Amino acid sequence: MGSRGANAGFTLLEALLATAVLALLAIPVMSAFRTAAGxxxxxxxxxxxHEFAISVLEERVAQRDFSAATGVYEDRFSxxxxxxxxxxxxxxxxxxxxAHFELTITVDIVNDAGPPVAVxxxxxRKAAP
Known part of the structure; x- marks a missing residue:
């Protein structure tokens, strides 16, 4: 049985080959991450x-403001x-x-093709006499 002795380790060719194989395996994984991130x-x-709609709803309930309204917030949310x-x-x-009533907040992003969110x-509350 031959022994490599004190200089046991990988050769440069083996290290380059291992790096190439890892790179080839990493390409599909990185592609999947890029697709998921997009x-x-x-x-x-x-x-x-959804978060903006909930905050508007909570603010309206806290202030007891139950009137209908429309608006745009910071040129982002309608x-x-x-x-x-x-x-x-x-x-x-x-x-x-x-008296019972339903308070509904519908929110959309200005110039967005996605569907709006409603909460x-x-x-x-006490009925009017």
Whole structure:
């Protein structure tokens, strides 16, 4: 049995060959990452629309501002606030005292081809006399 002795290790040719094989294996992996990263744009936009719609809804509820409105925020988001009457499924003895309505916020990005996002909440408040 021959032994390489103290100079045991890889030759330059073996190291270059291993590097070439790794590079060939890395090409499809990097291509998949690049493709996946390019597809994140629409998901990020949808997430931003959803977060903005929730913040508008929470602000309206906190300020008890239940009026319809439309607008544009920082030249990026266009939004619409809609207030629709909401009829509960069953009648109760409190229906004359409490009014229900649905507050819906629809958000879109200005000049965006993606679908808008709508968030809604059912609000109950004292009925007008």
């Amino acid at each position: 597809q994140d744009g629409p998901r990020v936009d949808q997430f931003e629309k 939004y619409e606030v809609r207030v629709d009457p909401y009829q509960t499924e069953t009648r109760t003895r409190y229906d004359d005292l409490i 809604s909440q059912i609000i109950a």
